Amino acid sequence: MNTDIFYVISSILLIHGIKLLGKTATARKGNFISAFGMALAVAATLWQHPPQNILLTLTVALTGAYIGLLMAIKVQMTAMPEMVALFNGFGGMASVAVAIIEGIKLNYIPAIYYDTLIYFSLFTICLTLVVGGITFSGSLVAYGKLSRKLPTSSINFRGQEWVDVILFVLLLLSAYMWIFTHSVWSFYMLIALSFVGGCVFVLHIGGGDMPVIISLLNSLSGVAACAAGLILFNKVLIVAGCLVGTSGLILTLIMCKAMNRPVKKVLLGGFASISKNKQKSTRGTYKPISTEDAYYILEAAQTVAIVPGYGLAVAQAQHAVKDLAQKLTDNGADVFYAIHPVAGRMPGHMNILLAEADVDYDQMTELEPSNARFGNTDVAIVVGANDVVNPAAVENPDSPLYGMPILEVFNAKTVFVLKRGQGTGFSGLENELFFKDNVRMIYGDAKATLTQLSAEFKE
Amino acid sequence: MDYGWLMFCILLASWLGVELIAKIPSQLHTPLMSGTNAISGITLIGALVALAHTHEPLTEFLGYLGVFFSIINVFGGYWVTDRMLKMFNNKNNRK
Structure with a gap:
């Protein structure tokens, strides 16, 4: 008996949950159903892969659950955006942790034993690291901006396009080096670059574009979970991650449409360059009233x-x-x-x-x-x-x-x-x-x- | 599991994601986001699997870290979504 049947049931519950979440009358029920689906998937996983140290796993899990609940109960409704951003970042971090573990394992395998399967794993690990890393650090920066711990306007400096390009090239280069020349240090380089990339990426974004970014980061955390599922060949991770990834993407597009701004412009920190130009506005007088x-x-x-x-x-x-x-x-x-x-x-x-x-x-x-x-x-x-x-x-x-x-x-x-x-x-x-x-x-x-x-x- | 099947799973799940979200009233955007955000905490399963098959202090630590972070995501995400939806529901009942 394997866990597949439970994974199928839990996937169906998650899908049904999202569907119900889309209507006001059934939304709350949908949330319960999706939570139940999640619980079932976790139970099945624990059964098939029993933890080595049950007591420690339980302690860590309960502490995490307690902190999560505490945060969710305490948060003010006005602080909801930053809370969602923070949770989102945590999800991304967990995917990164999975990718690093699997990456370290592969680093022990001598290159002569590499086959298609290992190359596939190497590739998916890179994907998880990059997407998960960007989600984590990006969400933390978004949290900082939304909670006003960081400046809310978009941060731009001269030559930042070059910084972006160099970062991107280095990211690709270190992924390539790790996969094909098996150099261990480029693996750690990749991890670091992903985190830096996420920070730079969200620092560009102005406060007004936050709705777009929050939903994009949400989508990315799904993609990271899906990629982690590909590393482990875990079906429920793949399905759930994909669902979140695409639904988040659709929401992002809806937001962009509402602002009549192409996604590309939002991502490049569009408003910043314009606000520098002194615009000749029709100045008039403010008319105050008591x-x-x-x-x-x-x-x-x-x-x-x-x-x-x-x-x-x-x-x-x-x-x-x-x-x-x-x-x-x-x-x-x-x-x-x-x-x-x-x-x-x-x-x-x-x-x-x-x-x-x-x-x-x-x-x-x-x-x-x-x-x-x-x-x-x-x-x-x-x-x-x-x-x-x-x-x-x-x-x-x-x-x-x-x-x-x-x-x-x-x-x-x-x-x-x-x-x-x-x-x-x-x-x-x-x-x-x-x-x-x-x-x-x-x-x-x-x-x-x-x-x-x-x-x-x-x- | 071969790669064809993986591809098939991904495409099917992606299409479902699009179909499920395409028409959704804007007042539900926030709960929807935080609900799907909680679902992305499913990576908890990944952390549990990885943790069960590792025998080094560093990777074990990372495994527990993964479990810790994702479980905050799961519990916090679902709870906060429910809190929001409760506010909507209250109003429905009163009508």
Whole structure:
């Protein structure tokens, strides 16, 4: 009796789990099913390959499980993107560990015994090392950027294209040397280069492109697991890894499409080169408004749109925004949330935050239906969104944002922009929205502003 | 297992991945990502297999490291996904 039958069942459970995960009503069940599939696969593996030191394996596993659960329980919903990035990096690291173990084993085999099978292993080990290494270090850098421990803007320097090219060539060279000349040091070189590669790669990426990168790294961690499966000829690893790899890739493409930016541009750190050019924007004046005056306008509004962005997450203002929406609804207004697909720092980031604050998801409106409604909207409140509402994307062909589908909030009768200061968005671009005649700025912390507005309604 | 079969497995699983994700509401993007992220922790199996067949201090250490990291990924990933989905579900029930 071997484990194949259990691996088949567990693969089916994982696939079914992902399928159910795609619908709101069944998503939670889908997650359970996929967890069960995973448990079954692990049990079957333990049975076929019993650990040498059960006590130590159990201790390590339980410690890891405990830490994982602790992190998952403690994390704030606003910190979700960095948490996913961190977990993702850990998965990549595990694949790298597998590849190094198998690589060290092969290093003992004299070259005269090399056959097709060993060459195949050498090749898959290289693949796992590179993809897993990039996933690990890339995810850690992404974690650093998202949690603001590292600078969030894209880091670029002169001649970086050359650094990229040299890194890439060295990577290929050391893989080639290890496979065909069997030099042990190039094996370790390859490991080091993969880690460096991942860091450099994600350091290029600007904050606004994070949703794309997070989902790309997620995809890569699947590819790494699949490659590790190829080393070990483990079917469930191959199948599950592939599923994650392709589904992550599709999500990445959806994100890119939502930004109207080709994947290539995102990966090369597109915005950076542009923001250096001093762009001649239609400078105007900001027109600030007090919360009191804003209240009078809101009080008379029939339809109100709320446009959340990353600033909502930073200010942790999801509950405050929901309170205000409730006040507005009680006041007889029709409230909807206009959500841009790439608002925030990960795909669906805003939906999660609003769901935490108990916002009905019938009120969460996607890009196109929102744009259809702005014409009849009395007030649009922009909470910490910037680039996704920049009219330059439709009006200014010179703008690097041009062509990106945006939420056309400027069609609303009045727009309030809640903003901390007069800074630019993550793209580093001046937002022409702020100079428009129907736009009023409310400066200050988004949460405080929203709370003040709600308080006005009480009186 | 021959290479033809491997290729076949990969192609089939990749096609499935594409088909499963192609139409998905954007509000589920985050749970989907963290759910599939948990699945990528399946490399835990790889670490367990590698660990079971190694007899050197260095490789054993790497094996335990792999188990440790991937199990954080698995448990943390599934739990956090469930936490998010619970928020969605609560609302459904109340309606």
